[in-house]
Amino acid sequence: MPHVISLSRRRITLSSLLPAIKCTSRTLGPKLGGLKMLRTLPVFALLVVGARAHLGEQEHLRIELDELVKQGTPIGSDSVKSPRWLEKYGPQFDQTFSGPLSFSHLPYHTCLEQEALDYDIAVIGMPFDTAVTYRTGARFGPYAIRSGSRRQMGSRGYTMAWGMNPYESGLKIVDCGDIPVSPFDNALAIDQMEVAYNTLIGRPTTHLTGTQPLGKDGAEHPRIISLGGDHTIVLPILRSLYKTYGPITVIHFDAHLDTWPAYVGTTSPQSRVTHGTFFYLAQEEGLMSNHSIHAGIRCKMNGAEDLENDAAVGFKVVATDDLDDLGVPEVVKRIRDRVGDSPVYLSLDIDVIDPGLAPATGTPEAGGWTTREVKRILRGLAGLNFVGADVVEVAPAYDHAEITGIAAADIVHDFLSMMMEKTVPKGGYPYATPLHIVDEL
Numbered sequence: 001m002p003h004v005i006s007l008s009r010r011r012i013t014l015s016s017l018l019p020a021i022k023c024t025s026r027t028l029g030p031k032l033g034g035l036k037m038l039r040t041l042p043v044f045a046l047l048v049v050g051a052r053a054h055l056g057e058q059e060h061l062r063i064e065l066d067e068l069v070k071q072g073t074p075i076g077s078d079s080v081k082s083p084r085w086l087e088k089y090g091p092q093f094d095q096t097f098s099g100p101l102s103f104s105h106l107p108y109h110t111c112l113e114q115e116a117l118d119y120d121i122a123v124i125g126m127p128f129d130t131a132v133t134y135r136t137g138a139r140f141g142p143y144a145i146r147s148g149s150r151r152q153m154g155s156r157g158y159t160m161a162w163g164m165n166p167y168e169s170g171l172k173i174v175d176c177g178d179i180p181v182s183p184f185d186n187a188l189a190i191d192q193m194e195v196a197y198n199t200l201i202g203r204p205t206t207h208l209t210g211t212q213p214l215g216k217d218g219a220e221h222p223r224i225i226s227l228g229g230d231h232t233i234v235l236p237i238l239r240s241l242y243k244t245y246g247p248i249t250v251i252h253f254d255a256h257l258d259t260w261p262a263y264v265g266t267t268s269p270q271s272r273v274t275h276g277t278f279f280y281l282a283q284e285e286g287l288m289s290n291h292s293i294h295a296g297i298r299c300k301m302n303g304a305e306d307l308e309n310d311a312a313v314g315f316k317v318v319a320t321d322d323l324d325d326l327g328v329p330e331v332v333k334r335i336r337d338r339v340g341d342s343p344v345y346l347s348l349d350i351d352v353i354d355p356g357l358a359p360a361t362g363t364p365e366a367g368g369w370t371t372r373e374v375k376r377i378l379r380g381l382a383g384l385n386f387v388g389a390d391v392v393e394v395a396p397a398y399d400h401a402e403i404t405g406i407a408a409a410d411i412v413h414d415f416l417s418m419m420m421e422k423t424v425p426k427g428g429y430p431y432a433t434p435l436h437i438v439d440e441l
Contacts, residue, residue, distance in 0.1 A: 096151045101143070102175040103227075103412065104152035104167065111176035111203070112196055118204040119222050120171040121419060123412070124196070125178035126229035128189050129395070131274045133263065135362040137395030142178055142227040144360070144396035145412065148405030152413055159417075161379060162425045166416035172206045173416065187270050194236035200224050201244055201388075214245050214343045214385055221387075225415050227408075228392030230362065231258060231275035234347050237388065238287040245343040245387055250279070250292040251335060252315070253374065254349040255365040256299040257306060259283075259313040275362075275393070283313045290314035293338040295331065295377065296352035298365055320368060328373070332380030339384060346381070346389040346415070348374075350408055358407050360399030371407045378414045382421040389415045 085092070094105060102108040103123045111117055111124070125142025132138070154167035167173065179196040181189040205220045212220045221244055226233060231254075241248050252258070259279045262272050273281060282288050291314065298320040301307070310317065316338055318331055326334075351361040354368035391408045399405060417425075 096153060101146050101150075103146045103409070104149045104157070105154065106167075106173055106175040108175045108177060111174065112179070112199055117174075118172065118206050119174045120205050120207050120209050121173045121223050121225065121416065122176045122200055122203075123174070123225050123227065124176045124200060125227045126181065126193055126233040127178050128181045128183075128193065128229045128233055129362075130183060130186055130189070130230075131232040132230045132362050133274060133276055135395060135398070137360075137397045138228055138230045138362060138393050139183065140396050141229055141392070141394035141408075144394050144399065144402070144405035145227045145391060145408045146175075148402055148407070149409035149412065152409065157413070159413075161375070162414075162417040162421065164417060164421070164425070166413065166420055169420050170207060171209075171420065176200060186273065190232070190236050190273065193233055194239050197224065197226075197237055197240035198243065201240060210385070211245075211387060214387060216244060216246060223386065223419055224388045225412055226388070226390035226392075227412070228390060228394065231347070231349055231392045232273060232278050233392060234345075234390065235273065235278040235282055237390070238282045238345070239285070241343070241345060241387060242287045247289040247342075248287060248345045248387070249289045249339045249342040250315075251339060251344060251346045251381070251384075252279070252292065252294045252349075253296050253347070253352040254294060255296060255320075255351045255368060256349070256363065257294065257297060257301070257310050257315070257317075258349075259310045259315060260306070261309065279315075280309075280313055288314055289342055291338055291340065291342060292316075293335055294318060295335060296320050296369055296374075298367055323369060323373060328376050328380065332377055335377075335381060336384065341385055343387045344384045345387055346418075348389070348391050348411060349393045350391060350404060351393055353407060358404040360396050360404035361393045362395050363393070371410070374411070375414055378411070378418060380424055382418050382424050386419050389419075391415075 094100075096105075099105065100108065106123065109117055111119075111122060125146075127139040127142050129136050129138035129141075154165075157165040157167040159165075179193055181192050183189070201221050201224060203222055205222050209220050209223060211223065212218060215221055224237075226237060238248055238250075256276060257279075258276050260276050261280050262277060263274060266272050279288070279292075293316045294310075295318045297317050307317070316334075318334060323331055349361075350358050351364055352368055353371055353374060355361070355364035355366060357368075357371050391411055394404055394408050396402075396405060
């Protein structure tokens with residue numbers, strides 16, 4: 001029969017005490033000097049007391065586990081002690097740096113397949129870059145621009161410059177994702193973009209967008225902001241817009257003319273379609289009016305004949321250096337006087353900005369405008385009859401610290417505000433001219 005020690009009302013065998021005795025002896029041994037504690041009664045008594053405490057703790061744990069089992073709670077569950085997320089912190093939400101990626105955390109929809117979806121302004125990505133003449137990479141532009149927009153949110157979209165928050169205007173704005181364009185067949189890709197744009201622009205609106213008097217059909221149409229992609233995407237866009245509005249007047253921010261008739265080595269009709277020839281082709285097809293204008297031109301050319309050809313395509317030019325001589329008010333006035341009250345499409349190549357501030361682009365040109373200068377000019381264009389807009393040629397592989405993507409996203413924010421404002425914003429600054437703008441440069 002095993003040796004038994006009576007501790008309170010429990011019978012505990014010495015064999016069951018041994019692990020606890022060893023544990024206690026390791027703790028007390030060094031403090032008791034060189035005593036041979038297992039052979040001395042006082043020390044043994046101390047060990048027994050320690051063992052009893054140890055076993056009592058284990059017994060308490062066993063009782064607690066038995067109670068959990070009786071309640072039907074799996075062992076290891078923290079439901080008894082820990083509150084659920086919703087109880088403690090409320091609904092799940094995305095922070096500026098987290099969550100699924102859409103432009104400015106807008107609702108994301110696969111608009112091309114949701115026939116019943118209505119909206120007033122839609123953001124669409126066109127990840128096409130296989131018609132460039134220099135560096136590729138703009139197919140990643142839509143993603144980079146959306147990433148650059150993370151700090152924009154519906155609850156944090158107010159700016160002093162515009163005096164409004166476009167996300168709280170009441171208009172329904174959605175992100176329609178990207179058009180799945182072919183990276184292998186340019187003719188197919190251009191057709192895909194045109195069909196997609198036709199689909200998006202044909203959807204019903206939830207509010208009056210101001211486009212009804214402009215359209216051939218007398219109906220309201222949503223406005224589309226496109227994220228490129230290389231600049232070739234504007235050709236299928238103009239084809240689509242022409243069907244709805246007739247000839248389109250273009251405000252073109254760019255370092256390059258993009259009105260060249262063809263490049264050396266052109267051997268087929270499709271090879272004529274590039275990011276430097278699409279305006280020439282659009283005019284050839286009768287898609288544009290003769291009242292378009294460039295802003296920010298500073299590229300190298302073949303000669304003066306390039307400017308003659310450009311004028312024949314229907315453009316006037318505001319060169320980069322003109323801003324220094326004329327100032328923002330006069331540049332804005334020239335643009336507004338040129339386009340008048342016609343349906344206006346605004347296309348902005350990110351290389352209009354100096355590559356020191358926006359390096360991530362395929363054909364950089366030194367000596368461009370600053371981001372602030374471009375944004376000042378854009379604010380002066382509020383109230384024009386915009387039917388669509390784009391930011392193109394963002395190629396994030398050449399970026400540094402996302403500065404190009406952030407600049408492009410901020411410009412899209414200006415587009416949204418520009419489409420909603422009927423007059424040039426005062427912005428909280430002193431204004432002196434009839435256009436309510438002053439030169440801040």
